[in-house]
Amino acid sequence: MARDWATLPKVELxxxxxxxxxxxxIRALAAEKGLNLGHIFAAxxxxxxxxxxxxxxxxxxATSVLQTPEDYTRLSEAVLRARAAEGVIYTEIFLAPQLCAADGSAWADVFAAIREGAARVPGIEARFIPIAVRHMGPDDALRVARIVADTPGASGFGLAGDERQYDVDAFAPAFALAREAGLGLTAHAGEICGPESVRATLDALSPARIGHGIAAARDPALMARLAEEGVVLEVCPGSNIALALCGSWAExxxxxxxxxxxxVTLSTDDPPYFHTxxxxxxxxxxxxxxxxxxxxTRLNRLAMRAAFCDDATRTRMLERLGESA
Ligand SMILES: [Zn+2]
Structure with a gap:
């Protein structure tokens, strides 16, 4: 069934x-390093x-296995190969600078390693969006925004993590700095929390895109605002269903x-975890x-128009997507 859709060109944000x-x-890397991960895998x-x-x-x-820049090169190559195999031609990938330099390597080296892994995979374009982890707090987010603003090759800046933590207004300085640096902005909201979390995020951070945002469907005025302002949602249905935020696909x-x-655009969030x-x-x-x-194809074209990339890449990808009508 899924096989039938693997050949359609796709965009994932x-x-x-x-x-x-x-x-x-992860299993192979753990074995190489002689690490015992305990019982994190099913039969x-x-x-x-x-x-x-x-x-x-x-x-x-699982992520504790990733320790060196070389590990990240291999990870990003493996991740991109899996996406390319299912027809993804363009993807934007989140990563958290605070969490990905376990061996003490400089963030710039880890980031360069990640981009190198992505460049090894033909047929797919990748862009990277460093994120601040919301539950690590607004001071940390501002520090991350400064690092990201100084990172050549970063395409955007985002906010992820536990959306129940901290008032979203507290992250406005980090987003202002990232906006000033010309980065595309996206923030997770309206996934676990209700429509008020989406509204507060729009008011405080003015992101071009919202991660998830599905709670907006419960509020017609908010949906009208999103449509009017052209804010695009990165919707991950299988993730929402796996986390029991939605009862079924039909719902x-x-x-x-x-x-x-x-x-709306379609993505998978953390696909192997959600068996999708x-x-x-x-x-x-x-x-x-x-x-x-x-x-x-209509949604993929919409995703490509909302992508944080240069116009030449956008035009090239839109050509590969073809027409929706
Ligand atoms: Zn996410």
Whole structure:
């Protein structure tokens, strides 16, 4: 089923680098280093977790294997190869500078290593969006924004992590600095919290895109505002369902958001953790809503127009996506 969708050219804007690490990659790297990861894998080899706190715990153990710039080069190559194999032609990947230099290497070296891994994979363009981790606080976010503003090759700046922590206004200085540096802005909101979290984020940070934002579907005035302001949502249906934020594919608000004129795009967030892939998401959405190749191409073109890249890349990718009509 998912196989049928693997050949359609796709754009993915919301993917966490460590969260996209294939379990077999993590297992192999742990074996090389002689690290015992305990019981984070199920009998079928996939990541094994039952609820949100276990998901976070397994994620932390798995990513503890990534210690050197070379590990990150290999990770980013493995992640990009998996995306390219399912038809992704352009992707934007989140990574947290605070969490990815375990051996004490300079962030600039780790970031260069990640870009080097991505450049090894043909047929797919990758851009990287360093993020501040919300629950690490606004001071830390400002520090990260400063680092990112000075990082050649960073395409955007984002806010991820636990959206229940801290008033979003506290992150305004970090976003102002990143905006000043010309970075594309995106913030996770309206995933676990309600529509008020999306509204507060728009007011405080004015991001071009919102990570998830699905709670907006419960508030018609907010959907009208998102449509009017052209703020694009990075929707990750399989992630929402795996985390029990939505009961089923048929109940997922992505179709209602799209009907209301909100710009929606499709991504997988942390695909191996949620036992999903972008091709599988397309298959499930096709089944739930009857979405056709034409619908997906329309959404992919919308995603490409919302991408944090230069115009030449955008034009080239839009050509590869073809027409939606
Ligand atoms: Zn995310």
């Amino acid at each position: 919301h993917l966490h680098l460590e969260g996209a690490a294939p379990p077999e990659f 079928d080899g996939s990541y094994d977790w039952a609820d949100f706190s276990e998901f976070l715990a397994v994620y932390e153990v 997922h608000p992505v179709a209602a958001l799209d009907r209301a004129g909100v710009g 892939s972008l091709a599988q998401e397309y298959a499930a959405l096709n089944e739930a809503f009857g979405w056709s190749r034409k619908t997906f």
